[in-house]
Amino acid sequence: MRTHSKNLSDTIVNILIYIFFIAFTLICIFPFYYLFINTISNNDLSSKGLINFIPKGIHFTNYLQVLKIRGLGQAAFITLSRTVIGTALTVFASAFLGFLFTKKEMWGRKFWYRFVIITMYFNAGIMPWYITMMNLKLTNNFLAYVLPSIISPFNIILVKTFIEGIPESLQEAAEIDGAGLYTIFFKIVMPLIKPILATITIFSAVGQWNSFTDTLFLVTDSKLFTLQFVLYKYLNEASSLAALIKNSQSGIAAANIANMQTATSVRMTVSMIVVIPILFVYPYFQRHFVKGVMIGAVKG
Template sequence: MKKKKGNVSDKIFNIVIYSFFILFTILCVFPFYYLFINTISDNSLSAKGLVNFIPKGIHFTNYLDVLKLKGLGQAAFISLARTVIGTSLTVIASGFLGFIFTKKEMWGRKFWYRFVIITMYFNAGIMPWYITMMNLKLTNNFLAYILPSIISPFNIILVKTFVESIPESLQEAAEIDGAGVLTIFAKIIMPLIKPILATITIFSAVGQWNSFTDTLFLVTDQKLFTLQFVLYKYINEANSLAALIKNSQSGIAVANLANMQTATSIRMTVSMIVVLPILFVYPYFQRYFVKGVMIGAVKG
């Protein structure tokens, strides 16, 4: 009898838990679904807020037309380049520094580790940061997207903690065989810390891809504008852009947009363009994410 009651209570508990997570998943997914169905629906209906659950008047011309906006291709290339290069260098630097800070024989190890970590708690502010970047000749410079983000104290902490969970005997055995620091890092440590590196890759890639404030403060050269900054401008200027599109006759792309686009369609479409790349990249690294964060956050 007790067993039967236990089974019933377990089933009720499972139903409640599954129902909760299904509802939570729907709440998380629905904003993306709502955004998408409005980008492929009749623009006039979308502008009036009449598209809520089911797309109406399905078409895909919004994506084709918005992609023709001036400067979008170059901006996408800059964003892709900064994401790939910046993420790669951040992951390598975080991995190596996190490993080095576990080596007890490192000169001044505690001092340098604290010197890096203390930057998490103190920020000089926007003006000193801008003056520093200007003095380093990083205004209107592609390196402004790369260099400041290479060293991340939070990432270093995650890697250091992860490396400390690896048995020291592996490194000691390699040292006995004559392996140096770089060899140990490349051939022993790197393969073992893939989960935490994948986690850092997600953090860094999302941050690089979504960033636009550095462009806002440091870049005036349109050739160095990132996709997010261009789309940020389009979203903020959607009403005036839609009016310009309707009244302008300067170019094929503008002429095509004049017949169809509204401020709402521009906002929805450019927002979807920003989100899509991360939605494709994240699932690939997600399998490492939980393991990486758990091991990197708790010293075992």
């Protein structure tokens, strides 16, 4: 009798857990779904908040209009370049420094490790940062997108902790066989730390892809504008234009323009374009993500 009662209670608990997580998943997915259906629905209905669950008047004009933005191709190339190059450099530097900080024979290991970590807690502020970047000739320079982000204290901590969980006997055996520092790093350590590398790749790639404040402060050359910055500018301009059209009495032509694009349709289309690439990349690294964070965060 007790066994039957226990099995029944376990089943009820499992059902409740499934219901909870299904509901939680739907809550997480719905904002993306809401954005998408509003970008492909009638712009006039969307601007009035009448599109909530089912798209109406389906069209893809919003995406076609956004893709016609002048300089969008160049901006996409700059963003893709900074994401790929910046992420690769950040991951390599984090992996190599994290590895070095585990080597007891490293000169001044504790000092340099603390020197790097302390930058997580102290920030000079925007003006000193801008003056430093200007003195380093990193204004209107593509290197401004990748150099400052190469050293990431948080990523170094994750890699260092992860490596400390690997048996030292592996490295010692390689040293006995005559392997040097770089051989051990590339042939022994790197293959074993793929989960944490995938984790910091996600962190770095998302940060690089979404960043536009460095463009706002450091770049005036339109050839170096990032995708997010161009879309941000267009968003502001489109919002102003939509408001102007709405309040004007210019006639039929203006009304047609307002029906084709509104501030709401532009805002949501821009948001989808920014999010879509990350949504495609993230699942590829998902299988390593949880394992990398858990092992890299807690030793042992």
